[in-house]
Amino acid sequence: MTYCVGILLDAGLVCLSDSRTNAGVDHINSFRKLNVFERLGDRVLILMTAGNLAITQSLVSMLQEQMNAPDTRPSLWNVPNLFEAARHVGETLREVHRRDAEALQAFGIEFSASLILAGQIRGEAPRLFNIYAAGNFIEATPETPYFQIGESKYGKPIVDRVLRRSTSLDEAVKCALISMDSTIRSNLSVGLPLDLAIVRTDALHLDSHRSIDAGDPYFSMVRTRWGEALRRAFEDMPNPDWSAR
């Protein structure tokens, strides 16, 4: 399984992913699911992937081949805006589908892939897209400033309650880490290390990109203190007296 969350704020973008993959509980590995494509001053793109690892790795490899190709075919380096970048990623995913879907089907394997594409290209504001296995996609709007892929449910309530477009980058990082913590506690197939990427609006470069493991002091503090804070909030709330007949 996987959990990734991408957040679009007035201040910029926050992307967080776990790194656990499993083919059955007896076959668990760690793979990066957060990919960064950056050209200083021109564009910074972040692609997070969930679903069948063979499919999503093929997708990323093909995107990289296209970027390395000498000719002028569309690639993430030359698309003029984020909408075209999402179309390009979707088209490339459809190419993976044309190559592999039939063979996978013969083995009863579903063609599963779910993507978050975030970033900014010079000339427009930062944008956030959720791309589906069929290569179609939706874009985040002010009403819904975030997308999740993978195991999204455990970590959704806290995001819905605290996240706004006006939230600061650092607060959004805190929110994403709490959301990830709730998910990790409830789903063994979501695990450390985490990949975090922060993009500040109009910086046109990666503001921060860090790997967070169990030893990370801030994440450890969040895990401990959030649990305590929840238990305290719970205790502070009055009980009903309904069990008294």
Add this chain to the structure above:
Amino acid sequence: MTYCVGILLDAGLVCLSDSRTNAGVDHINSFRKLNVFERLGDRVLILMTAGNLAITQSLVSMLQEQMNAPDTRPSLWNVPNLFEAARHVGETLREVHRRDAEALQAFGIEFSASLILAGQIRGEAPRLFNIYAAGNFIEATPETPYFQIGESKYGKPIVDRVLRRSTSLDEAVKCALISMDSTIRSNLSVGLPLDLAIVRTDALHLDSHRSIDAGDPYFSMVRTRWGEALRRAFEDMPNPDWSAR
């Protein structure tokens, strides 16, 4: 969809269910999913149901027919303990399967049913079971004092963080209502009114059984204050400073 949670404590049992059913988003109704079978001083049983409403209603009707039958065939009135009660419910569900599964399959409808059976029968302690569509079941142990059926994920983190076997009945009610609130906020197909049942250990009768709608003062207070408490806990937690290059 549905969300039901059953909690087994040293102090007794707490069962909470929503009442929304939907066949597509354009066909939403309210049906009770919490059924109580009580004989003062002898036994109190609570059965909560999720899944295909036609299946779970058939199950409950057949259980009631068996209880009303004059003869001595097994029924929830004469089973000697909760384990036998769970077996009886599972067997009856298998009878529904024998009747309906093939016809449902012809229409591409899955035989979906998930049950929580909670209660106490004189001579043993309160017990809690989770019964599957195949009629097999598992029982709650001290390590896992609760079961959820239906839309379980949104409401799971808070239960995992605060619930213990030693939790009081009133605190468990509070926990269940917070868990339900998180679920209702995230899944439109889970909705009010709620059905709540409380059984005190060795009372051998229903301690409290109430319907909770939007006007309920305690539930309204929980919904408002829990959101505020979460936001305050979130604000009180230090931010990282990772976005500062």
